[in-house]
Structures are given as structure tokens and as C-alpha cells.
Amino acid sequence: MRITRTVAGRSRRVAVLATTGLTATALLLTGCSSDSDSSDDTSSDANGKITLTVADFGQFGYKEAGLFAKYHELHPNITVKEDTTADEKVYYPKLLQQLNSGSGLADVQGLEVGRIKELVDTKADQFADLSKVIDVNEWVSWKEKQATTKDGKVIGAGTDIGPMSLCYNTELFKKAGLPTDRKEVAAKIAGGWEDYLALGEEYKKKAPAGTYFMDSASAMYNAVVSSNAKQYYDESGEAIYKDSPSVKQGWDLAAEAADKKLTQGLAQFSDPWKAALRKSTMATVACPAWMAGQISVNAGDANKGKWDITTAPGATAANWGGSFLGVPKAGKHVKEAGELVKWLTAPEQQAAVFKAIGSFPSNKGAYDLPDVKTAKLEYFNNAPIGELYADEAKSIPETVLGPKDGIIKDTISTQINNMEQRGTKPDDAWNAATNAIDKAIG
Amino acid sequence: MATSTPTRDAYAPPPPKKPASARRQTWRSRLWRFDDKASPYAYIAPFFLVFGAFGLYPLIYTGWIALHRVEMTGLDQMEWVGWDNFDRILHDSEFWTAVSNTFLIGVMSTVPQLLVALGLAHLLNYKLRASTFWRTVILTPYATSVASAALVFALVFRADGGLLNWALEFVGLGDTNWANGHWTSKIAISVIVIWRWTGYNTLIYLAAMQAVPSDLYEAASLDGASRWQQFLKVTIPSLRPTILFTIVISTIGSMQLFGEPLLLEGGTLGAIGGNENQYETLSIYLYNYGWNLGHLGPAAAVAWAMLALLLIIAAVNWLIGRFVRKSAV
Numbered sequence: 162m163r164i165t166r167t168v169a170g171r172s173r174r175v176a177v178l179a180t181t182g183l184t185a186t187a188l189l190l191t192g193c194s195s196d197s198d199s200s201d202d203t204s205s206d207a208n209g210k211i212t213l214t215v216a217d218f219g220q221f222g223y224k225e226a227g228l229f230a231k232y233h234e235l236h237p238n239i240t241v242k243e244d245t246t247a248d249e250k251v252y253y254p255k256l257l258q259q260l261n262s263g264s265g266l267a268d269v270q271g272l273e274v275g276r277i278k279e280l281v282d283t284k285a286d287q288f289a290d291l292s293k294v295i296d297v298n299e300w301v302s303w304k305e306k307q308a309t310t311k312d313g314k315v316i317g318a319g320t321d322i323g324p325m326s327l328c329y330n331t332e333l334f335k336k337a338g339l340p341t342d343r344k345e346v347a348a349k350i351a352g353g354w355e356d357y358l359a360l361g362e363e364y365k366k367k368a369p370a371g372t373y374f375m376d377s378a379s380a381m382y383n384a385v386v387s388s389n390a391k392q393y394y395d396e397s398g399e400a401i402y403k404d405s406p407s408v409k410q411g412w413d414l415a416a417e418a419a420d421k422k423l424t425q426g427l428a429q430f431s432d433p434w435k436a437a438l439r440k441s442t443m444a445t446v447a448c449p450a451w452m453a454g455q456i457s458v459n460a461g462d463a464n465k466g467k468w469d470i471t472t473a474p475g476a477t478a479a480n481w482g483g484s485f486l487g488v489p490k491a492g493k494h495v496k497e498a499g500e501l502v503k504w505l506t507a508p509e510q511q512a513a514v515f516k517a518i519g520s521f522p523s524n525k526g527a528y529d530l531p532d533v534k535t536a537k538l539e540y541f542n543n544a545p546i547g548e549l550y551a552d553e554a555k556s557i558p559e560t561v562l563g564p565k566d567g568i569i570k571d572t573i574s575t576q577i578n579n580m581e582q583r584g585t586k587p588d589d590a591w592n593a594a595t596n597a598i599d600k601a602i603g
Numbered sequence: 604m605a606t607s608t609p610t611r612d613a614y615a616p617p618p619p620k621k622p623a624s625a626r627r628q629t630w631r632s633r634l635w636r637f638d639d640k641a642s643p644y645a646y647i648a649p650f651f652l653v654f655g656a657f658g659l660y661p662l663i664y665t666g667w668i669a670l671h672r673v674e675m676t677g678l679d680q681m682e683w684v685g686w687d688n689f690d691r692i693l694h695d696s697e698f699w700t701a702v703s704n705t706f707l708i709g710v711m712s713t714v715p716q717l718l719v720a721l722g723l724a725h726l727l728n729y730k731l732r733a734s735t736f737w738r739t740v741i742l743t744p745y746a747t748s749v750a751s752a753a754l755v756f757a758l759v760f761r762a763d764g765g766l767l768n769w770a771l772e773f774v775g776l777g778d779t780n781w782a783n784g785h786w787t788s789k790i791a792i793s794v795i796v797i798w799r800w801t802g803y804n805t806l807i808y809l810a811a812m813q814a815v816p817s818d819l820y821e822a823a824s825l826d827g828a829s830r831w832q833q834f835l836k837v838t839i840p841s842l843r844p845t846i847l848f849t850i851v852i853s854t855i856g857s858m859q860l861f862g863e864p865l866l867l868e869g870g871t872l873g874a875i876g877g878n879e880n881q882y883e884t885l886s887i888y889l890y891n892y893g894w895n896l897g898h899l900g901p902a903a904a905v906a907w908a909m910l911a912l913l914l915i916i917a918a919v920n921w922l923i924g925r926f927v928r929k930s931a932v
Contacts, residue, residue, distance in 0.1 A: 250871050254675070254894040261678045283676035431870060433763045568896065571871055579878050582783070593879075600695065601896045 211494055212240045213501055217271030218252040219430075220454050221245075221320065221484070226517035228510055232501065239497060248430070249273050250571065260287050263491045268498035272317045272485040275567025277307050280487075281316060282564055288316035289488040294499040295506065303559035304523040308485050317485025318506040319523035321514070323449030324553040325384055325479035327357075328456055331542065332467045333444040337367045343471040343544065353475030354385055354414050357445075361423040364444055373425035376443045378415035378581050379574035380429055384447035385411035386570075387560075388479030393570075394563030400602050402569055403595060412573070412591065419581035426581035428574070435459040441467065448473075449481035450550055454518035457540040470544035478556040483523060521550045528554070568601045662910075668903035675897030688904040692892075698905070700880050701888040702912070708789050708864075708884065709857030712796035717849055720801050721842075724808035725834055738809070741802040749862035752799055757867055760791045782868045788882040795863045800856065804849050811845035812838060847924055854916055858909060861886035885909050 215223070221243075223229055229241040244267060246252040253276055259265040272280060280288075292315040297305040300319045308317035327350070331341040339360070340346055350356045361374035368374070375381060386392050389407035394400055402408050418424050425443050427434040437443055438459040446452060448470060456468060473479065486506060488498045504510060508526030515522055516532045527533050528551045536547035563569075576594040579585040585593075669689065672682040692698045727737060744752070759766045762780040772778055781787045815838065823833045839846075864882045865873045874895050876883020883891075885905065893902030 248870050250874065250895070254897075257675050257897065258894075261675070279676060283674075428870075428872065431868075431872070432761070436763050575871065575875070575878055583879070585879075596696075600697075603898075 210238045210240070211497060212242055213269065213494060213498055214242050214244060214267035215269040215271075215486075215501075216244045216246070216252075216256075216267035217484075218246045218249040218273070220451070220458070220518060220520075221271060222454065222514040222518040222520050223505065225454075226510070226513040228505060228513060232504060239501075241501065249567075253567070257284075260284055260489065260491075263287075266489040266491050268488065268492040268494050269502055270487050270489055271320075272308070272487050273567065274307065274483050274485070274562070275570060277317065277485060278562040278566065279564035281308060281310050285310045285314055285316050287490055289490050289495050289499060291315045291318050291488065291499060291502065294318075294503050299508070299524050299526050301523055301525055301554060301557070303557070304483070306559070307562055308487075317487040318502050320484045320486055320506060320511070321451055321520035322483040322523045322554060322557070323387075323451055323481040324521055324550040324557065325387060325473040325477075325481060326448045326450070326470050326546075326549055327445060327473050328448035328452065328468055328470050328541070329445045330441055330443070330464075330467055331469050333369060333372055333441065334364075336369045337364045337444070339364060341469070343469060346469075347471045347476075350474040351476065353477075354381065357381070357474040358414065358418060358421070358423065361418070361445075362421060365421075365423060368444075372442045372444060374423040374443070375418065375445050375447070376425055376434060376437065377427050377429055377574075377578065378418040378424045379577040380447045381418060381424075382411040382415040382573065382577055383481055383570065384449075384473065384479060385414055387449070387481040388475075388477040388558070390558040390560055392560060393566055394561055396561055398563065400563060400565070400569075400598075402573075402598065408573070412577070412587075415577045416580060416587040419577070419587075424581050426578060428578055430455070438464075447481075449479075450515075450519055450521035450546070451482060453538055453541060453546070454520060457518075457538075465540050466542055468540065469542045470538065470546060470549065472549065478553045478558065480557045480560070515547075519546060521546075521554065565598075565602050569598050572597045572601065665903045665906050668899055669907050671900055673899040673903075675893070675899060678899075684900065688900040689908070692901050692904050692908065697880055697883070698888060698908075701876070701883045701885045704789070704876070704880075704882060705858060705860065705884045708792055708796075708860060708882070709854065711789055712793040712800075713850070713853040713857055715793075716797045716801050717804055717846070717853065719797070720804035720849070721808055721839075721846075723801065723805040724812055725838065727805065727809050728812045738806065741805050743802065744799050745803040747799065749799070750866065753795055753863045753866035756791070756795045756798070756863075757869065760867065782872075782877060782882070785879075785881045788867065788877055792860070792863050792867060792882055795867075796857070796860070800853070804853070807845060807849055808842060811842050815841045843927070847920070851917070851920060854920070855913060858913055858916075859886055860884045861890065865890070885912075 215229075224243060229243065233240055246255070252271075253273065256266075256270060292309075292313060295315070295318050297309070297315060301322065304319040304322060305315060308319070309315050327346075329346060334341045334346070340349065349360050364374045386407045389405075391401070391405060392407055393402040393405065419426070425437060427437055427443075438456060439461055441460070441464055446456060448456075453470065457465075460468070486502045488495055488502055492498055506524060508522065508524050508530060511522035511524045512527045512530045512532035514520050515527070516536060519538055522528065522533060533547045533551065536545070537543040538546050573594050576585070576590040576597075579593070580587060580590045668681075670683065670685060672684045672687075674680070723741065727734065727741070731737060760781040762768065762778070762783065765781070767781070768778040779787055781791045819837050819841070820833055823837050828836065861884065864876055864884050864887055867873060867882065868877065872878060874887070874891050876887045876891075885908075889902050889905040889909070892905060893899050
């Protein structure tokens with residue numbers, strides 16, 4: 162008896178040690194930040210004070226707009242903590258793992274539009290139904306439909322949307338002998354993306370050494386595809402990206418831009434891309450509303466006032482990106498988290514985020530607020546972004562989403578990058594893209 | 604001793620107790636015998652229990668998953684597909700790219716690393732001032748975490764404003780996009796691996812060298828052998844089993860190469876091993892399949908394929924080892 166007990170005790174200890182070790186390794190491997198795991202933070206203490214955690218990616222702008230501090234002022238018993246992952250491609254697999262295991266989830270999780278369909282299809286039962294908390298009619302109609310299941314459950318409240326525009330560096334435009342005025346630039350590219358490429362060739366003729374007309378052809382590709390209702394899937398859920406006219410148009414334009422060497426060929430949001438913004442080596446960036454925040458943060462104060470914003474080529478209404486806030490049922494404070502989501506996505510707060518970093522509201526109520534209607538972005542030479550985006554937002558087509566939209570977009574972007582950076586032949590790049598995508602879908 | 608006998612009888616325990624005592628004696632001896640026979644098993648049991656729970660069970664379960672269709676989005680739904688997943692990866696050109704990348708990076712990092720380690724160990728084996736200091740210093744890279752080492756080297760190898768390119772430009776050698784090229788990216792990763800593991804192997808070699816009897820060297824130097832000849836004719840043959848050991852360990856290590864390539868560029872590109880998969884290793888391939896694409900079945904199949912490859916390499920190693928031993932005799 163004595164022997165067995167000691168052994169069991171020891172083996173338990175070893176097992177505990179091993180488990181701890183393995184968990185630590187697993188955490189290291191998956192690059193988990195353990196903030197969201199510490200359960201003590203989220204439980205309420207004796208005074209009924211609670212901490213709500215918000216896990217998101219990229220730039221949601223709540224900190225910049227001071228919203229979490231304000232929420233704490235309004236609700237002294239609630240503190241909000243944000244855990245931001247820079248790259249959504251790192252964030253999403255982690256979210257899926259946490260949903261599978263039911264642990265490590267934050268009270269509020271950010272959900273990207275490229276993933277929302279997959280989540281609606283497969284994980285809806287793990288999210289609280291927000292339709293009872295929020296008023297879905299407040300949002301632009303297509304936005305909330307994207308996060309709604311067939312039986313009318315809403316798993317995410319819309320944050321921002323991405324109406325398309327064009328950001329350009331006035332200093333580089335001036336040096337290359339191009340007009341710098343918003344209206345003149347808009348007039349030059351009014352005919353569509355072909356005009357944009359023509360402007361690029363004009364830029365290239367007198368371009369300052371070491372600068373390029375656009376950051377990446379894949380960004381232009383995404384901008385082109387975004388203006389279409391049908392992109393990678395059709396209404397029946399079939400993947401049609403191989404024959405999709407919008408994909409073909411975007412791909413051909415990207416191949417042309419790569420061929421004419423109009424692009425610096427940088428993968429967006431990568432370190433070299435950020436460095437290029439800091440050093441002002443690219444003249445234009447296809448600019449969904451949220452991109453303004455990315456540019457101002459990465460280009461830094463040194464480049465303030467050098468950038469400007471005008472309408473996108475052809476002025477077709479397009480939406481690129483945008484996110485949702487969801488409340489996992491596994492959270493400890495589902496009710497409070499729902500309230501927080503309602504408040505964060507209400508018109509006033511969305512307007513405040515827009516004012517702070519330029520992410521455009523998806524809540525229609527915000528469009529008439531002065532913060533949106535007459536908004537100007539100081540960093541961008543006081544560009545009148547409110548005027549620019551509000552009209553466009555209303556005419557954006559309702560897009561057909563598919564479960565693997567995000568991965569398809571990323572894979573095609575990588576291959577466009579190969580065309581511009583490594584000189585891969587368009588046909589080879591397309592084959593590589595379709596192979597990889599078929600693997601991802603199947 | 605007749606007098607003592609009655610006394611003893613008087614103090615003898617009552618009859619009913621006697622059989623009990625006997626029983627206890629046999630019980631005790633039986634327990635003792637059991638202890639003697641069973642405890643060794645109990646002592647080694649913890650390892651096997653832990654191995655069963657964290658080694659064998661995952662191994663078998665991974666094999667089970669490899670025969671099913673399982674998605675990251677619905678772990679509870681498993682659909683039997685037989686050998687489809689294996690079929691799928693074996694017909695995927697990216698898998699074979701990963702195999703050849705893993706093999707190439709393995710050779711490119713293991714061979715120089717072991718040679719340098721051997722040389723360093725030989726140097727450290729001399730009588731040195733502050734030898735403990737040097738031995739500790741040489742192990743420092745091994746103590747660094749993969750993540751921090753890889754991140755630092757990612758800065759060194761960066762195309763744009765990286766430390767190495769800055770230095771190269773300084774001497775007029777232009778700049779290289781290290782992560783972008785097929786060979787340069789492999790060189791970059793090998794450098795990180797070599798940097799991290801050379802010290803570890805050096806210490807293993809050093810320990811083995813110190814076990815070589817000094818009279819062998821004395822005899823050799825009496826025969827007029829130079830230091831170099833002593834190294835070749837005495838040290839290396841004595842180290843043969845140790846060298847084989849380090850080769851096996853390094854092979855397993857390079858098979859599992861993951862953090863270095865993942866972090867070389869980071870982000871999406873890291874997860875697919877570069878824009879043309881030029882530095883995608885098998886572990887990265889597995890990771891991408893399972894975690895980015897969310898298909899756990901093929902990912903599990905890759906894990907089993909990696910095990911099979913390791914076994915093949917081990918068999919080849921063993922054959923070579925046997926051949927070397929035979930030819931040495």
C-alpha cells in the first residue's frame with residue numbers, strides 16, 4: 162500500500178509538472194499571450210467590481226478614442242482591458258482554438274468580416290445572441306446580415322466598414338509633376354482603375370528616385386474586387402473564384418501593374434511596408450476608411466500633412482474589410498459584455514472612433530452626427546472624410562460572403578506579391594494560387 | 604539450557620496467537636518479496652504513465668485523426684476517410700518542397716555545426732585560463748529561447764535596413780533580400796540553428812574528450828605525433844559513439860525545425876514558409892495545414908509522415924554506423 166501511494170503521489174506530481182511544462186510549451190508555440198487566460202481578472206470581487214476583457218486585432222481605435230476610460234467613468238464598477246493581436250491571421254486560429262476548448266476567451270472578441278461567414282456557419286451556438294441586445298436596424302442593412310444566422314441569431318455587432326478611397330502622398334505627387342489637389346486627382350482617375358494605372362505611368366516618368374506609384378498590386382486587387390457583390394462565392398455557397406469576373410478584373414490589373422513596375426511590391430502590414438510608409442517611398446495606397454489609421458500610425462508625425470485623401474478610381478462604391486464584436490457564451494460576464502458591445506457600437510462611440518483613427522461607422526445613426534458629417538482628418542491635410550464616405554456607404558453593394566473569403570484573399574495577395582516582387586509569370590502565379598486555395602477550401 | 608526452557612514456555616505467547624504471528628511473518632516476507640520484485644516497476648512507472656498520457660496516447664490519437672476528416676471549426680465532427688489524407692499530402696507538391704527544404708536546411712545546419720563544435724571542444728580541452736568561463740559562455744546561445752533568437756536574427760537578416768545588409772553595403776557588396784531567396788533564406792535559418800546549437804554540441808564533445816585516457820595522448824606524443832595528428836588519430840576515433848549520438852540528436856532537431864523559419868519573416872509569410880514556400884519545413888507545413896487552413900486530418904497525416912521519415916533516417920544512420928564499425932575493425 163505504502164509503495165503504491167508514494168508512486169501515485171509522485172506520478173501525479175510528475176504529471177502535473179509535465180502538464181505545466183507542456184502547457185507552457187504549447188502557449189509558447191502558439192504565441193499565446195496569457196492575459197486573457199488569467200481567470201482572476203475576470204471574476205468579480207467582493208465589491209461587485211468586474212473586469213471585462215476585449216480581445217481584438219489590428220486597430221479598433223477604442224484606446225485612441227479613450228472609450229474604455231470613458232466606460233469606466235460611466236460604470237465605476239467595470240474596468241475594461243484590451244488584448245490586441247497585431248495580425249488577424251495570428252488572432253483567428255487562436256480564437257478557433259479557444260472556442261474549441263471553451264477556455265481562454267475574452268468577454269468580447271473582435272471578428273473580421275473575412276471570417277464572419279465561417280463563424281456564422283460553424284460556431285454560432287458558442288456566441289451570445291445579440292439581436293436582443295442591439296437594434297439591428299441601426300446598421301447599414303448588409304452589415305448586420307453578414308453576422309446573422311439563418312434562424313435570425315446575431316453573433317456580432319458591426320464596428321466599422323471600409324468605404325473605398327485613395328490616399329496619396331502630395332509631396333511625391335508634386336515632385337513627379339502631378340496635380341496635388343483632391344478634385345484634380347479625382348478627375349484624373351474618374352474613368353476607373355485603368356486610369357489609375359495610366360496615372361501611375363505618368364508618375365513613373367518623373368518619379369523621385371527610389372519611390373513607387375503604389376505600395377502593392379495586391380492592395381489594388383483587393384480594392385477592385387471589393388466593389389463587386391459577387392467575389393469568391395455565389396449565393397448557393399459554391400466557391401466561384403476561378404470564374405468570378407471581379408477576381409479576373411482585379412488579377413489582370415494587378416498583373417499589369419506588376420509588369421509595368423508601378424508597385425513597390427510590399428505585403429501590406431508587413432514590417433517593410435511599415436518602413437516604406439515611414440520613409441515615404443510610395444505615392445498612393447488604395448484606401449478603405451480604416452487604412453487612414455494604418456497610414457498615420459506607421460508614417461508617423463514626420464509625415465503629417467503630406468498625405469491627402471480623394472475618391473477611389475471610378476468612384477465605384479466598394480467596401481473592403483470591417484469587423485464585428487461578438488460575445489462568447491463561455492465568458493464569465495456575458496450580460497455585462499453585451500452591454501459593453503451595445504455601447505461601443507452605438508452611434509456616438511462609432512463616431513468617436515472615426516474621429517480618432519478614421520474607421521468609418523457601420524451604424525447609420527452615426528452618419529448625421531457632426532463628428533462624422535463634417536469630419537476632417539488633420540493628418541491628411543484636413544481631408545473631408547465625412548463627406549467622402551457617408552454617401553458611398555449607402556450605395557455599397559451587399560456582398561455574398563463565403564467561409565474561406567479571408568484565406569482566398571490572402572492566398573491571391575501572396576501570389577500577386579510574387580508577380581511584382583519576384584517576377585513570377587502571371588500564369589504560374591495563378592496556378593500556385595488556385596492550388597493553394599483548393600487545398601484551403603477542400 | 605534446561606532452566607531457561609520453562610521460563611520461555613511461561614512467557615510464550617498464547618497458542619491462538621501463534622499462527623497469527625506465523626501468518627504475519629509469511630505476510631511480511633511475502634510483502635518483502637513483492638517489494639523486491641515489484642518496486643522496480645513502480646519506480647519506473649511514472650515515466651511510462653507520463654509517456655503513455657503525453658506520448659503514446661497523442662501519437663495514436665494523431666494516427667486516428669489522420670484517418671478522418673476533422674475541421675478546426677468543428678472538432679466534434681469526425682468523418683472516416685481512410686487513407687485519403689495521406690494520399691492528399693503525398694500528392695501535394697508543397698509537401699515534397701517541405702521535405703526537401705527540411706532535408707537541405709538539416710544538412711546545411713548540422714554539418715557545419717558539428718564540425719565547428721568539434722573544433723571548439725578541442726580548443727576548450729587545452730589548459731586555459733578561466734576555462735569554466737569560456738565553457739559557460741559557449742553554452743549561452745543554447746539557453747536563449749528560440750523565439751528571441753529568431754526574432755533577433757530576423758532583424759539581422761531583414762532586407763530593408765537589416766544589420767547584415769547594412770554591413771554588406773558598407774563594404775560595397777550590395778544588399779540581399781535574405782528571406783526572399785531560395786538559398787539565402789535557407790542560409791539565414793541555418794545560421795540561427797548553428798548559432799543556437801553549436802555550444803550545446805561542443806560541451807557534449809568536451810565531456811567525451813575529457814574521458815579519453817591521457818596516456819593515449821602521451822603515447823602518441825612519445826611516438827612523435829603532432830597535435831593535429833593526435834586529434835585525428837586519437838580524439839576522433841574515441842569520440843565516434845558521441846559523434847553518432849550528436850548526429851542522431853541533430854537530425855531529430857532539424858526534422859522538427861519550426862520556430863526559426865516561422866519567425867524569420869513572421870505573419871502570413873512565416874506561416875507558409877515564404878512567398879514561394881522557399882523555407883517551408885515539414886513542421887511549418889503541418890502548422891499551416893492544421894492551424895491556418897484548419898484541416899486537422901492532413902495535418903495529422905503529416906505528423907505521421909514525419910515519424911516515418913525519422914525512422915527511415917534512423918535506420919540509415921544505424922546501417923552507416925554498423926558499416927563504419929565493421930570497417931574500423
